[in-house]
């Protein structure tokens with residue numbers, strides 16, 4: 001099979017699996033990205049996310065992730081929700097309405113890789129999604145899947161901003177993406193103006209410590225109490241203000257990945273319909289089984305409760 005034919009096959013199969021974009025790049029050093037990340041870390045913009053400062057050599061050189069690595073396949077995973085939360089509920093980022101994407105995205109990546117293996121039985125591979133020290137967004141740009149916006153999100157001109165990135169690193173050669181997507185921000189600065197905490201300190205530059213997403217998910221419990229007051233709006237897990245305000249957010253269809261749909265409890269209550277009081281009164285015995293497979297378990301109930309108290313919602 002020629003590289004062109006294989007490329008078409010991979011693209012078709014990825015589409016059938018529900019991926020919203022596919023591109024491939026050759027494995028090569030990513031020194032410019034390392035320099036940028038080191039600058040970010042040197043200013044302590046990463047807060048307590050120590051993992052961002054670790055494994056720099058692997059980040060710079062993806063070939064360290066797989067013996068004989070030659071190519072990286074990059075896939076877009078669409079998670080735009082068919083239905084957003086209503087205003088009066090404490091807000092959860094839409095990628096977290098349903099199940100933890102790490103598991104089911106990797107599963108579909110493996111299915112895709114196994115399909116490619118039918119053509120290359122000797123092929124070795126590893127799959128990742130937000131689960132290894134890799135410059136995923138930069139790889140998606142190199143793969144021609146989008147551009148980085150001033151809000152630091154990957155933006156696809158056809159799929160919008162609500163996509164996750166899946167990675168398959170492999171030791172076979174592939175047809176690599178040549179066409180790149182031009183930056184679509186122009187003179188727009190909507191996201192920078194909309195951030196309630198000035199976390200977007202300059203175009204393409206974020207101080208995570210001032211970001212609601214960091215403070216509702218990643219920062220240790222109690223850290224938010226000691227830091228300078230942060231406006232949360234109604235967010236209790238993540239924040240999509242600078243995403244929703246972006247003109248490109250109108251692009252992309254609602255996801256057809258069922259795993260992203262809101263978890264519904266045995267009592268028929270959906271994740272996106274939990275009120276402030278209900279969160280504050282929830283016990284660990286209820287939270288753990290109900291959200292053990294949800295991204296919300298990363299923050300944990302105590303942190304969610306802490307975040308609820310920072311909102312302006314009545315409870």
Ligand code: SF4
Nearest residue numbers: 195211212239241242
């Ligand atoms: S996610 Fe929210 S807090 Fe973070 S930079 Fe965007 S608007 Fe600001």
Ligand code: SF4
Nearest residue numbers: 149150185188191246
């Ligand atoms: S809101 Fe405007 S400046 Fe910000 S990422 Fe979107 S297009 Fe770019």
